[in-house]
Amino acid sequence: MLAQKPTAFEVAGRRPVALQRCDAFVGRTTNWLYDHLRFVPRYTPLVLCDNLMLRDEFPELEAWVVGGERFFQRVWRRVAGQAVYPVDAWRLSARAPVVLHSHFGYVAAEDFAVRRHLETPWVVSFYGADVYLLGTQPEWRERYAKVLGDCTRALALGPSMAKSLTELGCPAAKIRIHPLGVDVQAIPYAPREFTPGGTLRVLFAGTFVEKKGLRYVIEGVALARRAGLRLELHIVGDRGGRPEEAWVRDEILELIRRLGLDDCVRQHSWVRFKDLLALALKCHVFAAPSVTASHGDAEGTPFVLQQMMATAMPVIATVHSDIPYIFGQHVSLLVPERDARGIADRLQRYAEVPETMTREGLALRERIRNAFNVRACAARLSDLYDGLRSGNGHP
Structure with missing residues (x-):
């Protein structure tokens, strides 16, 4: 993969956008994701979620809701298959994300349309039940085979999870251990x-x-x-x-x-x-x-x-x-x-x-x-993004 050219945002002196996909933001038991993204240096996280929650407690990061499709979006999906709805595609293109980061394997399994639209490096993070519970079910093993085959990097919380990802068929060269950090x-x-x-x-x-x-x-x-x-x-x-x-x-x-x-x-x-x-x-x-x-x-x-x-x-x-x-x-x-x-x-x-x-x-x-200081962990995530964009982070 060739190194990506600077985006218009970077030319203007603004941070490049790292698109973060998740289901609930911020769920009561997933406040760790909010902390982790707040401290990512050199990038602006833009969250694309299905449900927006607890904004009074966690107000800082920009987040868009994609759940609850409108009538025209449902018609579009039926006609165009997995293509991104034009208005949503326009909004995303206007922000010019340089990387797509899907949080949880089951979220990533629904992100192929966004992945194809953006044509950026794709990082997928796994966290627990998405590996140990869903990963035992034949239908999910099949879906994960496609995710792990197409993604650029698969992130595991530790060595045990990394081993489980290899057992799901992920090439070892794609796997990186990336733990959660604490503020x-x-x-x-x-x-x-x-x-x-x-x-x-x-x-x-x-x-x-x-x-x-x-x-x-x-x-x-x-x-x-x-x-x-x-x-x-x-x-x-x-x-x-x-x-x-x-x-x-x-x-x-x-x-x-x-x-x-x-x-x-x-x-x-x-x-x-x-x-x-x-x-x-x-x-x-x-x-x-x-x-x-x-x-x-x-x-x-x-x-x-x-x-x-x-x-x-x-x-x-x-x-x-x-x-x-x-x-x-x-x-x-x-x-x-x-x-x-x-x-x-x-x-x-x-x-x-x-x-x-x-x-x-x-x-x-x-x-x-x-x-496990969150600032150090978030800095390593930025380093990962940098490597993928430069072309040096690929297997």
């Missing part, structure tokens, strides 16, 4: 301190789906409580959008009742991110015991885990997917999947030896600050 400077932190005999406050935040492993937090808290530990479990979240996993919420509520934990569990549903941070600073331990779900779904790298690490909170997480990649040299702190006893033992140790909790929390913050 460490914007996240308040405090060394966690605990007085033996007090109440240890544990925090969980996430969607009520099987892969989050919430039941094992609850069972671990019950075991530690029976051993005499005073505990509060704060649960932030609610059921997910998939009907097939609606049972998880019912199971969680029944488990809390059956184990007699109603008096020590505090449920918060969804909260604003600033309120989650305020609650986190009042808690001692964050629990993220991810598991591989019975239908095959798995995490990528739970972003809230990285955010909580940045607050200097010790984290109880599992040897799952690319979580070991996030922990790096601290991987020995992880517990096995579905190990309620391991969670209880860790809580007991933190309560009995509080300085361990303090030391581990500070070490995990340093890990995030040094390896």
Whole structure:
């Protein structure tokens, strides 16, 4: 591929546009995408999404909605197949994007029309369920074969996901590991301190789906409580959008009742991110015991885990997917999947030896600050765009 000529925007001294395709912007559990795009240097992100959400919390980036087609667009698609509707094509051409970046594999599978219209390098990022759940289904494996064959780069959150992409048929030369970054400077932190005999406050935040492993937090808290530990479990979240996993919420509520934990569990549903941070600073331990779900779904790298690490909170997480990649040299702190006893033992140790909790929390913050700072991660994304545009980034 030849190096691209400067666009009219660049000639005028303005940043080139990097078109970002996603489904929801900004979803309650995908605020990481907003942070990541805000800090991309040398490029102006333009978001093309199906649903525009939470603009009062996340107002900065320009975003267009493409969902909810008008009558003439529906007629055009029926007549012209996958061609971009002329008015939309004109709007896109006027902004002259120099790269198309599709976020989530299932979004990319719908982006061929945009890809053909723009004729730019095409980057596709994968994040979790799009690989581990959809990637097990024959119809999606077929669709992904086309995406991975046509895209210029496929980005994985870590080595485990990169391996899964090769198993889906992606040429290894196209794959790059590109983790999510945390805005460490914007996240308040405090060394966690605990007085033996007090109440240890544990925090969980996430969607009520099987892969989050919430039941094992609850069972671990019950075991530690029976051993005499005073505990509060704060649960932030609610059921997910998939009907097939609606049972998880019912199971969680029944488990809390059956184990007699109603008096020590505090449920918060969804909260604003600033309120989650305020609650986190009042808690001692964050629990993220991810598991591989019975239908095959798995995490990528739970972003809230990285955010909580940045607050200097010790984290109880599992040897799952690319979580070991996030922990790096601290991987020995992880517990096995579905190990309620391991969670209880860790809580007991933190309560009995509080300085361990303090030391581990500070070490995990340093890990995030040094390896997953959003500014450094976003700069590497810009470098990737630069390489693709110059022709040096192709296999």
